Amino acid sequence: MATMTAAARRAKAKANYNAFLAMCPSQQLLDRISDKWVPLVLSALGSGPTCDAQPAPMRYSELARVLAGVSPKMLTQTLRSLERDGLVTRTALPTVPVTVSYELTELGQSLHGTVREFKRWAEAHMDDVFAARADYEASEQLSR
Template sequence: MSQAYDVYNDRCPTRMVLDRIADKWAVLILDRLQDGPVRFNHLRRDIHGISQKVLSQTLKKIERDGLVSRTVYATVPVTVEYALTPLGRTLTETVRTLAHWAEKNMDAVLAAQQAYDAATAPPR
């Protein structure tokens, strides 16, 4: 039996999931995994600005949520690879749209910010 969830209720567990998938690092990781499994170090190189610690923490959280799987290969040194799970794949289109919306609309956002700042600046 499915429980009814309400994202507008502050005690609803969906808030935790929304918080996770709205995180910029999670969006970038999920977007990068859309084309297939990726090794940890490859993710770290691809996602500029993410620290090893934050990458590791974010991967653990989205693995716990069932969005990614982790595979460890007994090599020297150990190789760890991440891939989207079937549940994670349900976010593919949404994540890609969100991540690349920012790229496509950045000029308009910057213009809106400048207009807002100019309109709300204290008089000199």
């Protein structure tokens, strides 16, 4: 029986990733990305504080301002999970007080385009979704 190197085992496992299978690890990543705040954090970091610029590091307070409604606890948890998954880097500068900034990694930038387009789609089609919901509710009322 031939032995496989660790790199060969990873390559074989990667070729077998199928998110439709219950035990596939890629489901964990899909769960993470589908969290409410993750796409918004990735979009903000990838588009800068104005959400239309080039990717640039952002301080925690800048992110909190851009992401209206996010609690400090949720923003911290989201940033930590993204850092753990290799999508975001955290840089602490030895100033008084300490200055901390967050930035997309190369892996995070590769996901940013998809997230940005998803965000744009949601913004462009929200009226259509509201209309569909209203139609659905009206048809539900008629069928009762």
